Amino acid sequence: MNFEWTQDEEAFRQRLRDFLAATLPEDWERFSQHGPASPALTDYARTFCGRLADEGLLTPHWAREIGGQGLDPWHQTILAEEMWIAGEPRGGQYMNVNWVGPTLIRYGSDAQKARYLPAITGGRALWCQGFSEPGSGSDLASLRTRATRDGDVYRVSGQKIWTSYAGLADTCFLVCRTSDDRKQGISILLVPMDTPGITVRQIPSLIGEGDIHEVFFDDVVVPVEARLGEEGQAWEIIGYSLTNERLGIPRYALARAALDRAVTLLQAQGEFAGEAVRIEAAHAAALCEAARMASYAIVDRRCRGEAIGAESSSARFATVMAERRVCEFIVEYLPQALADAHPYLKMHHQRGIVAGIAAGAAEIQLNIIASDVLKLPREPR
Amino acid sequence: MNFEWTQDEEAFRQRLRDFLAATLPEDWERFSQHGPASPALTDYARTFCGRLADEGLLTPHWAREIGGQGLDPWHQTILAEEMWIAGEPRGGQYMNVNWVGPTLIRYGSDAQKARYLPAITGGRALWCQGFSEPGSGSDLASLRTRATRDGDVYRVSGQKIWTSYAGLADTCFLVCRTSDDRKQGISILLVPMDTPGITVRQIPSLIGEGDIHEVFFDDVVVPVEARLGEEGQAWEIIGYSLTNERLGIPRYALARAALDRAVTLLQAQGEFAGEAVRIEAAHAAALCEAARMASYAIVDRRCRGEAIGAESSSARFATVMAERRVCEFIVEYLPQALADAHPYLKMHHQRGIVAGIAAGAAEIQLNIIASDVLKLPREPR
Amino acid sequence: MNLSLTDDQIAILDAIDTLTRPYAGATLHEAGFALTSEALDRDLAEGGFLDIGFDPDLGAISAALVVERLARLPQTVEAAASALIRPLLGDATPRPLCLVEEDKTHRPVRFLAPGATVLLVGPDRVRSFVAGPEHVRAEPEALYAYPMGNLIAQPDDRTDHSVSADDIRTRWRVALAAEAAGLLAAALDSTATYVTDRQQFGRPLATFQALRHRLAEAQVRANGLYWLAMKAASTLDAGDAALAALHAQESARTSVYDFHQFLGAMGMTLEHPLHLWTYRLKALIGDLGGRGGQALAAADALWG
């Protein structure tokens, strides 16, 4: 066991920090608080990701033959940490490089790869994820948006909800029902958002401008060639995507950064002297570092080529605990952080409260841990 | 709303304290740490309860016509608090006056009342409660100890477990199966413990000497007249008993007393100065007082003659939270309290860890609160 | 001991229920993050409901009952400080009354706007002034469901109050606990309704045991908080008040997270009213030093 970063890893992190310092605009923190899905940040992300691509820093963790540099999962982790700590200047494009791209590479047709990958690797694409529906959140298999085969096309009708980035995305990674079988009856279509019959409504939210939407599909015509993989293969493909997404956002890193920032502010105000505030801060730090190490243990297994299973749920839940505790610390000791004066901390709070909900609710992670890590017999259904 | 004790209530509490001070032996605290089921305390309890009876303090909350003084539930609460804080010198007899007696009065035949009540009101009886079985704890309705009717008698075979006081009790309040119907097939028999065919084995425990047992019934002959109520009435009778038992032990009072004792010791050692220890003590006190007030709200409803339903589960769970926090406080800041030097605190710890398990597990209380206080739809079975 | 409401208290709460009924079912579609109502504020003030604490026969306990009940509404009204602390200052004190710790003036202040009374509570002294436009910068984007303002300046001329700062803090804690009790009850109620209606995996969310248990624990906390708050309002004892406020802040912390969690993504929207109660609870968590502050005050009062 060696818990030190290698020289190469240190250098990679420094290179990212230098790049961020040289590239991000002066007013970045105030600007970024509107959230990764805001029009302003989405627009800026095209510039930023283009520069990242020029530097070879957009998809360095992809294999060489698909436009990456084949860097190992430690480098991918360092990249994700530095971007997320910086307020995710890649905006919604982080999804592209974390899981949309890899999923297309694994399951896409040659035509799909040719159509979509260059925009992703060039930093110009923005995808949205058409998963949740009004009647199915954690229970994805109950989704009802219907894609009916009609010759060479599908006709899609139904509704998605909580869809991040939908207002500005160019393409939707749409999960829909092609037969009545619960899990084997769902398929994925790659649908341009300007297809007639798609309507997007933004939902006013607690978590940032333009972040969540309803998307209505009214007899939307999608060619069969836009299907990713086979009919009924969605469950498998999503499983692959989620495994990547679960490790995609190193929330522990931003939580720890926000905690350190909060402590620095409290110190400057002379409010970090009492035992109570110091103890609470330490508890939050312990959970951040526990989540970091649990996540690193998964990264290490990926480096060794081992299958990543339920243990990623354990790391995910550890991260939820850390985010929660940091949010609580800041609410209690630095309440002004949720106001205008501290955009970075406000940004953290808005993103932090999502930790237990996005990408598989915390309760689902606990179910997985119980069944697949602790090997407890399953609940009756 | 008036949160002050009346003069009469204050005087009653003072009378109890004076009685305890005058009656309990010098070495009581060291003596009582062996637990209310220990042979020494069981023996002493006969003397103590006899004196309580002489003073009219054993069953003052019972109706006048059955040997009590008809004092209201506030007095019953004060009595329970003072006894429990003192280390329960009534030993297992607290069960008699809290629920065995009242249950006999409500459901017993004249012969049963004549046989059992005088010993209870005289402070000489010791009952044990034959409820749990190896295969049925919280799920009482699954019990399998069988009472087979054979003319004028039942023949009882089966096994009980976790039975408090069984080693020294004179009578068992035995729940057994008289037909296969899950809840309507169980009945109560009042069984002298010296009946041939009963074997008792003490289980070595964490919580005090002689506290828990296995009881084996091997073709034990019990006359039909020993049945309490009708065949199949046990479920109703137990419901009545548990309602009384749930309020029977004011654990919040001992928890708070132990907390105060621990703080006093820490102060004497100069270890109650830092913020950390003071904050933890205050959290524990808040939970004790929340549990106290939740319990008092139930007592108040009883005084007004209102039905006590699921709210008693809320008070019970509040008490579990309080006990837990006090135990944790003491383990963390006064670890010597679990050793020989501090018998009162050791006694508290041994009894405190039972709070969430005895008389209906904490999880069962949460189920009841969810269904019957919050009115949430029930879990599927 | 007698925990029943008196006839007066029953009459007051009935009157409040009648007065506020039109507000209870507010639709949120056009509401901002901090839902207020000038009409409700005026009706309550004119009905004398915020002055009950001035009446020695009714006292702080009745005022606390009013505060708790009003906190259950979706609309927020500055009631807690007015009902429980204004009686120590005099009924000529303009509302809203904004409580500010003397050394925490850099924090956003609930209800702070021109015309409000700012009460500066220091370790040993209590001063006040009526805020003018030059003292206030509105904070419309703060993530709290109260109207908030920043105190950017203070006049030289502030009124010294000959009241004990400790008494003010005790009542502040009572006010906080009573308000939190109502907020917590309303948030719990709103969450319980949602999970009863919301189906996942073919059954209501409310039938999942893990969620049931966490909501049941919130009920235990809300119930305990109600009683601790009322007891503290009745005794006005420093220890009772600190324990009640501690239980309020700790319960807010543990429950708010769960409530939003159980609403899933719906809990992230402004279309469901839950945030109106939970984000107010968040705003109360940091008052008077947070849980550590209440706990230390309680320890001082209980054990010296």
Add this chain to the structure above:
Amino acid sequence: MNLSLTDDQIAILDAIDTLTRPYAGATLHEAGFALTSEALDRDLAEGGFLDIGFDPDLGAISAALVVERLARLPQTVEAAASALIRPLLGDATPRPLCLVEEDKTHRPVRFLAPGATVLLVGPDRVRSFVAGPEHVRAEPEALYAYPMGNLIAQPDDRTDHSVSADDIRTRWRVALAAEAAGLLAAALDSTATYVTDRQQFGRPLATFQALRHRLAEAQVRANGLYWLAMKAASTLDAGDAALAALHAQESARTSVYDFHQFLGAMGMTLEHPLHLWTYRLKALIGDLGGRGGQALAAADALWG
């Protein structure tokens, strides 16, 4: 970064598993509350497993792996202090090594018996002596599943150690975290097995969601604790050590209650081995000022 075990570490742990296999399945019927084994202690000492920390190539990280693994056994052996702290004192130090805070000598001490080395750790100095019968009163009835003794006297002649008290405390925290990690893992494993076998309401207890979630959270804590402990053993950084020990004590506190709760009345008996791990965890919760002590040390190290 590379979190794989080295070949040496794999070999050491395999050897320990082989050596301890006969002990792992101990029956408890005749065991006392604190289950010990002189034979196991001797085998481990003779095998050099408690001296691994003296080897600079293996270091504290390998010693911590040994401590974690041994803590999973039902029998307790004084391994944590010997393996992790003795390397700072010299290999002539008699075992067991008993750690005592200089101002907490009134607390029962784990493994204290005549012949043991008592290490008195003060704010700025570290002293030791070998206990004689006149210094010790056994504490057979203490509710901890370690053999405990009271320090009733000290010799005038104590050895001063020229080591930094801070370094000792850092290693103490690493030792505590590594031992707690093994205890927590074993207790979790024991509980998971019980609830899988135990039927209530016609199905295994383990199928009830509320219990599943609480055990899953314990798994998350145990996993995090393992990695924090190993990282701290590797870096021997004061902040890492304090965070690991804080997570150990906090996780012990939250998990111990639940584990006994899920065993129901069986968790109150001495016939099930659960208490062997949980009551040892309880004994670790108060070390070095408890969670507050670790948290303050962590805050000092992290933020000054």
